Amino acid sequence: MRRAAIPLLVSLLVPALAFGQRSDDTLSLAGRNIISLGVGLTGARDVSATATQSSTHTTGELGYIGYGHYVHPQAAVEITFGVLNTDTFEQFGHSHANTIAPVLFGVRYSPEPLSLSRSFRPFVSAAAGPYVHSVADASDFGAASTTTETAAGARFGAGADWYVARHFMLRVEGDYHAVGSFSHPDALTENASGFGFGVGMGFVWGGR
Numbered sequence: 001m002r003r004a005a006i007p008l009l010v011s012l013l014v015p016a017l018a019f020g021q022r023s024d025d026t027l028s029l030a031g032r033n034i035i036s037l038g039v040g041l042t043g044a045r046d047v048s049a050t051a052t053q054s055s056t057h058t059t060g061e062l063g064y065i066g067y068g069h070y071v072h073p074q075a076a077v078e079i080t081f082g083v084l085n086t087d088t089f090e091q092f093g094h095s096h097a098n099t100i101a102p103v104l105f106g107v108r109y110s111p112e113p114l115s116l117s118r119s120f121r122p123f124v125s126a127a128a129g130p131y132v133h134s135v136a137d138a139s140d141f142g143a144a145s146t147t148t149e150t151a152a153g154a155r156f157g158a159g160a161d162w163y164v165a166r167h168f169m170l171r172v173e174g175d176y177h178a179v180g181s182f183s184h185p186d187a188l189t190e191n192a193s194g195f196g197f198g199v200g201m202g203f204v205w206g207g208r
Contacts, residue, residue, distance in 0.1 A: 027112050028073040029121070032207035034169065036066045037081075038200025055089035059188075061177070061196045062086060068108060070207065076108045080127065084177060085188050097136045098188050102177070104129040104155055119163040128154040131179050133189055153179035153192075163204065171200040 043060015064082030080102075086154055087098040104126025114122045130150040138144040159173030179192035 004032070017110070027115060027118060028207075029059075029076070029110060030207060032070045032076075032142055034066075034068045034076075034078075034202045034204050036068065036169075036171065036200050037063070038066075038171065038173070040193070040196050040198040041062045042107045042197045046145050053089060053091040055146050056086070058086045059066040059191055060085070060194065061070035061175075061198060064200075066201060074110050074112055076110075078106055078108055078125075079102050080106075084131065084179075085192060087188050091197075094137070094139045097134075098186070099134050100131055100179075100188060100192055101134070102131045102153060102155070102179075106155070110161065120160060121163070122160045123158070125157040125159075125175075126154065127175075128152070131177075131192065133182050133184075135186075147184070149183050151180040151182045151192075153177060161202075167204050170204040171202065173198055173200070 010149045022106050040061035040063060043058065043062075046057040048055050062083040064080050066078055066080035068076040082102050082104075084102055086100070086101040087096075089096050103144075104127035106125060106129075108125040110121040110123040114120070129131075129152075131152050131153040132148060134146065134148045136146045137143070155175050155177050157173050157175030159171060162170045164170055169175035174195070176195050177193055179189075182189040183193075
């Protein structure tokens with residue numbers, strides 16, 4: 001009798017332990033927090049250097065950092081800080097930096113019916129906020145100037161999150177930035193709106 005009870009006990013404990021070690025069912029994302037980092041893969045990236053000047057020119061989303069919290073099993077609120085366009089150069093003791101940096105507040109919706117598995121979640125997102133245009137000039141002789149202006153804008157995106165582990169996630173996303181008009185337009189701000197595609201990763205905690 002005792003010998004028969006041991007295999008029975010093992011057969012009950014092993015599935016229970018395996019269930020306890022597996023990743024959570026991500027069909028319910030309620031309560032999860034995500035810190036995400038991403039880089040843009042589209043747009044122009046130009047770097048040049050001569051004996052008298054060095055410059056960089058980037059259009060399209062360069063990168064972002066964001067935080068999101070799922071307030072619903074399928075929906076999260078989030079805030080992101082990014083760099084959309086940038087232009088810098090140094091020449092004869094003079095440096096110039098021109099950057100557009102959006103600060104966006106929005107929502108991300110991951111519908112359960114579109115889930116391909118417990119860990120692969122397609123999503124759509126929308127966010128809005130100020131796009132900050134900063135221009136800074138400085139010289140080796142001590143002269144410096146900085147101007148800053150903002151324009152309202154929005155970002156609309158779609159992609160997928162892949163929860164490869166309990167605390168780690170990978171992301172692919174395509175988006176469109178719709179940026180309003182700036183008071184002092186230049187070559188950088190005239191091309192602020194447009195489509196982009198990028199990849200990212202995230203650190204995940206909380207939830208069930």
